[in-house]
Amino acid sequence: MLISLLQAIASGVVTGCAYALVALSLVMIYKSTDVINFGGGEMVMIGGYLAMFALLAIGLPYAGAFVFAAVVAFMVGAAFDRVVLDRMLGRALPGQSVLVAMVIATVGLSYVLKGLVRVVPYTEEVRRLAPLFAGDPVFLGPIILQRQDIAIVVIAVLLMRAWWAFFNFTLLGKALRATSQNPRAAALIGIPVRAMRMTIWGIAAIFAAMAGILLGPKLLMTPDMGSVVILAFAAAIVGGFHNLPGCILGGVVLGVVQNLVGLYISSRAIVLTPFVVIMLVLVLRPQGLFGGAVVTKKV
Amino acid sequence: MLATLIRTLLLGAGAALALGALPVRAADPGVTDTEIVIGLHAPLSGPLAAFGIDPLNAAKMWYEEVNKKGGIHGRKIRLIVEDDKCNPNEAVLVVKRLATVHNVFMINGGSCTPAVIATQEFISREKIPFAMLNAAGDNGVFPPIRYMFGAFGGTQRADGAVLVEFAFNALKARRMAFIVHDDEYGNAKWATSKAVAERLGAEAVAVERISPRVTDVTTPMLNIRAARPDVIISAAYPQPAVLIAQKYGEFKMTAIPMVQAVQGIPVPDIFQKNVGNDAVFSNFYYGSPLNDMFNGPRQQKWVQMYKQYYPDRTPGAWMAFGLPPAMAVTRALEKAGRNLTREAFVEAMETLDFESEVFAGKIQFAKGRRDGMRSAIVIRFDGKKHTVMPGAYAWNGRDGM
Numbered sequence: 073m074l075i076s077l078l079q080a081i082a083s084g085v086v087t088g089c090a091y092a093l094v095a096l097s098l099v100m101i102y103k104s105t106d107v108i109n110f111g112g113g114e115m116v117m118i119g120g121y122l123a124m125f126a127l128l129a130i131g132l133p134y135a136g137a138f139v140f141a142a143v144v145a146f147m148v149g150a151a152f153d154r155v156v157l158d159r160m161l162g163r164a165l166p167g168q169s170v171l172v173a174m175v176i177a178t179v180g181l182s183y184v185l186k187g188l189v190r191v192v193p194y195t196e197e198v199r200r201l202a203p204l205f206a207g208d209p210v211f212l213g214p215i216i217l218q219r220q221d222i223a224i225v226v227i228a229v230l231l232m233r234a235w236w237a238f239f240n241f242t243l244l245g246k247a248l249r250a251t252s253q254n255p256r257a258a259a260l261i262g263i264p265v266r267a268m269r270m271t272i273w274g275i276a277a278i279f280a281a282m283a284g285i286l287l288g289p290k291l292l293m294t295p296d297m298g299s300v301v302i303l304a305f306a307a308a309i310v311g312g313f314h315n316l317p318g319c320i321l322g323g324v325v326l327g328v329v330q331n332l333v334g335l336y337i338s339s340r341a342i343v344l345t346p347f348v349v350i351m352l353v354l355v356l357r358p359q360g361l362f363g364g365a366v367v368t369k370k371v
Numbered sequence: 372m373l374a375t376l377i378r379t380l381l382l383g384a385g386a387a388l389a390l391g392a393l394p395v396r397a398a399d400p401g402v403t404d405t406e407i408v409i410g411l412h413a414p415l416s417g418p419l420a421a422f423g424i425d426p427l428n429a430a431k432m433w434y435e436e437v438n439k440k441g442g443i444h445g446r447k448i449r450l451i452v453e454d455d456k457c458n459p460n461e462a463v464l465v466v467k468r469l470a471t472v473h474n475v476f477m478i479n480g481g482s483c484t485p486a487v488i489a490t491q492e493f494i495s496r497e498k499i500p501f502a503m504l505n506a507a508g509d510n511g512v513f514p515p516i517r518y519m520f521g522a523f524g525g526t527q528r529a530d531g532a533v534l535v536e537f538a539f540n541a542l543k544a545r546r547m548a549f550i551v552h553d554d555e556y557g558n559a560k561w562a563t564s565k566a567v568a569e570r571l572g573a574e575a576v577a578v579e580r581i582s583p584r585v586t587d588v589t590t591p592m593l594n595i596r597a598a599r600p601d602v603i604i605s606a607a608y609p610q611p612a613v614l615i616a617q618k619y620g621e622f623k624m625t626a627i628p629m630v631q632a633v634q635g636i637p638v639p640d641i642f643q644k645n646v647g648n649d650a651v652f653s654n655f656y657y658g659s660p661l662n663d664m665f666n667g668p669r670q671q672k673w674v675q676m677y678k679q680y681y682p683d684r685t686p687g688a689w690m691a692f693g694l695p696p697a698m699a700v701t702r703a704l705e706k707a708g709r710n711l712t713r714e715a716f717v718e719a720m721e722t723l724d725f726e727s728e729v730f731a732g733k734i735q736f737a738k739g740r741r742d743g744m745r746s747a748i749v750i751r752f753d754g755k756k757h758t759v760m761p762g763a764y765a766w767n768g769r770d771g772m
Contacts, residue, residue: 076593083589090586190416197421197638198609200645209621216621291586292610292645295417299584327587334590340553342590343582 075214080331082212086221088327089228090290093283094304095311095319096231097276102313104252104272107157107174111181112280113301118185119145119281120288120297124194124201134204141281149277152181153270182298189295201288224286231279232320239316248272306346310353312360321362325349399713401476406449407704407711409434410469412462412480413504415454421609421637422457422482425686426505426693429673430479432680433697443701444709451475457482459489466490470499477716479700481506482689484556487521494518500716502700505692507634509559512741513772518713520720522742523695523727523734524660525766527559527606532766533747534604534630534658535567541749541760542628544602548577548595550615551606560606560632563771570770576600583608592618606632613645620651630749631657638687639665639752652754660747661691662731664757673729695727695734699743731763 094116101109109115119141126137156177164170189195205219239245250258251268259265284297291297303326311322326349334342353360401408411430413423434448442448451473455462462481469475470493477500481487487506494501495516503511503521509528512521522529538544547568551557557580568575577598579591588611595603603624605615612635619629629651636642636657643652663669665688673694677686699720704711706719724735732746746765751758 073597076597079593080590083587087587087589195417195420197641198613198645199641200613200647203647206647218621289647292613294610300586303586331587331590335593338580339591339594340580340582342585342587343553 076335078213078215080335081328082215082217083221084328084331085324086217086224086327087330088307088324089225089320090283090287090323091300091303091307091326092311092320092323093224093228093231093286094280094300095307095323096228096235096316097280097283098301098304099308099313099316099319100235100276100279101272102308103316104248105157105174105269106171106252107178109178109181109276110175110301111152111178111185112276112304113298114182114185114189115145115149115277115280115298116284116287116300117293117295117298118148118189119284120201120293121189121192121194121284122281123285123288124199124293125192127202128194134202138282138285141285142278145277145281146274148185149280150270150274152277153273154266156181157273158266158269186295186298194293195295199293201285201293203289204286218290220286220289224290227282227286228320228323231282232316235279236316244271303346306350308360309350310360311362315360315362318360318362322360325361399476399711400470400474402446402711405446407443407446408449408451408473408475409700410451410453410466410473410475410478410480411504412453412455412465412469412478413482414457414486415452417456417458419457419483421687422505422689423455425677425684425690426482427452427480428681428684429677429686429690429693430504430697432677433694433701435680436676437701443704444711446711448701453480455481455483455486457486459485462486463489463493466493466499466501470497475499476711477501477700477713479696480504481508481521484508484510484527485554487511487519488555491516491519498713500713500720502696502720504696505689507556507559509742510555515739515741518717520699520736520741520743523699523744524692524730525732525744525747526742527556528563528771529742529745529766530632530634530658530660530747531560531562531564531606532567532770533749533764534606534632535564535571535573536764537656537658537749537760538602538604538628538630539568539571539573540764541762542602542630544600544628545573546576546599546601547573548579548598548600548603548627549575549606550579550581550591550595550603552583552608552611553580554583556634557606559771563766564604564606566770581607581611583611585611585614588614588618591615592622592624596622596624600627603627603629604632605629605635607635609635609637609642612636613642616642616646616651616655617648620646620648625650625653628654628656631655633657633659633688633747637689639757643752643754649754652752655753656749656751656760658747658749659688660730660732660744661688662729662748664750664759665691666757667759669728691729694729695743698725698727699723699734699736732765 122141123137126132126140203220205223307323308319311318330345413427453465455465508521509526551561703719707715749760
């Protein structure tokens with residue numbers, strides 16, 4: 073029984089890190105633009121399919137597939153901001169908030185991406201993206217983990233660290249934070265606010281695409297794999313939507329709780345767990361388990 | 372003179388009315404002197420398109436063959452094809468469009484049970500004959516509904532019963548573990564599997580009900596491992612079926628035979644590639660309602676015909692599933708005669724009893740029976756070779772009801 077418990081926890085950590093990778097992309101956009109991106113799951117999905125296309129149709133090596141997917145994903149994210157969101161902002165009357173409309177636009181983005189990918193031949197069957205790290209499983213005592221699983225955990229932590237460093241130590245990161253906190257003041261000191269918004273959408277799309285490439289071998293590829301975004305939202309809410317390390321930990325907590333529920337309550341309850349967790353966190357600790365005290369963000 | 376004239380006029384009018392009455396008789400929609408319009412629908416896009424494209428193509432091919440031979444009672448079959456994406460809402464819209472915009476005579480469609488079930492109310496209300504394509508459609512045929520015929524490849528009940536019979540008789544399994552989805556499909560499969568296991572005296576030592584959208588099957592497989600079964604019977608859809616097979620290999624459970632329902636392994640070669648671990652296939656079986664392996668000699672007639680019609684497309688294992696429904700429709704059209712009505716067609720469908728040369732058992736309907744076929748074979752797949760296991764298994768029509 074102890075072995076099963078340890079295995080369930082280990083697998084939960086891996087699955088949770090997968091959720092967290094998607095959550096990183098969502099939190100990134102939310103922190104910078106206040107928009108909740110309901111198209112985040114489909115950005116993950118197209119990342120996986122772009123890599124599959126690069127590997128199978130173009131014949132690129134995996135490194136090339138990463139670059140290809142990253143470039144195209146950046147273009148998709150940036151284009152969505154420039155063509156849709158930027159125009160919505162530009163047409164808003166003074167003092168009028170278009171935030172709700174922008175969020176709804178992201179729902180539209182999810183449908184457009186899902187519709188577009190369905191015309192690709194690879195989507196007729198459930199397919200598995202070739203694992204980045206293949207080979208025999210790794211045994212940690214009685215616990216069995218795939219190499220790809222370990223890669224997901226390591227890359228999730230590295231991405232989180234990289235993003236934290238980017239936000240805190242680079243000029244672009246600081247400019248993005250300034251744009252997020254007070255766009256008018258940012259513009260007054262010479263920060264190109266529109267370009268910053270476009271950049272953040274592009275970078276978030278890259279992160280989502282990277283998540284898709286890592287998840288493709290684990291969750292398998294279908295046009296509906298974007299539904300993982302619900303679990304990513306749960307991870308972000310558990311960890312705190314403003315807290316990047318928190319969303320990683322939130323993902324891990326969620327993954328482990330799901331598995332414990334499956335082990336000790338019922339397999340049928342696994343799928344309900346994220347929603348119960350979301351409700352509990354929103355009621356009991358709205359800022360998330362790892363979020364700080366609630367503060368007014370805008371100045 | 373006047374009386375003669377009046378009599379002549381009346382006789383003439385009577386004769387004209389009598390003669391005119393024949394063509395004036397109101398025919399059912401979709402039937403003219405020269406054609407019968409049939410609506411075809413299936414998932415032609417999206418993640419479940421593999422279930423629909425080839426069976427629909429196969430049905431089209433059969434209707435085309437019939438047309439080449441002169442049609443039915445002098446009428447050619449004209450097809451209207453729609454994509455339902457296996458989505459219940461989409462399927463209802465498609466069926467309504469076929470019936471009200473295209474005025475089809477009958478509908479031959481549906482590859483997914485929930486999508487077919489969603490159309491049931493409209494079909495019954497409008498009294499449109501409906502023959503499912505390759506949907507199992509348990510809730511569409513139990514209890515029987517006058518206008519809906521289906522389960523040409525067997526219901527979930529039949530499929531579940533066959534796998535348990537096989538595990539009990541061929542694998543000598545007495546402690547069985549089941550993985551089924553927590554939807555209508557899973558409910559139907561589990562109801563019969565449980566009943567057959569109880570009748571045979573086998574024990575269900577683990578029953579894992581999982582969501583079709585599950586992203587991690589670690590705990591269901593841990594629960595099964597802890598239950599120490601003699602066999603694992605999985606009725607999962609393609610994506611969860613791969614995740615289950617991966618964990619089965621990862622947790623070194625391959626000493627326990629795994630029997631997978633055909634729904635989870637639409638294309639065995641792609642399934643194997645997705646699993647990515649050949650050790651999984653050391654003790655692996657899957658059920659099939661076909662009368663042979665997809666690439667076996669008894670299926671070649673259909674495969675070759677398909678290649679002639681669709682030279683650019685390699686047929687998947689689901690292809691042949693589209694043939695028996697179309698065969699049933701054309702046989703019933705023949706039986707219903709030249710004076711074709713929807714009611715006459717339904718009555719003709721109820722009398723069908725024929726070997727399709729596609730499936731493991733006969734296609735049979737009756738007044739109180741709307742599920743077409745109840746037999747299946749089991750195939751062993753070792754990762755390279757598919758071997759048909761001896762014997763065909765059949766559901767008795769009572770277990771799980």
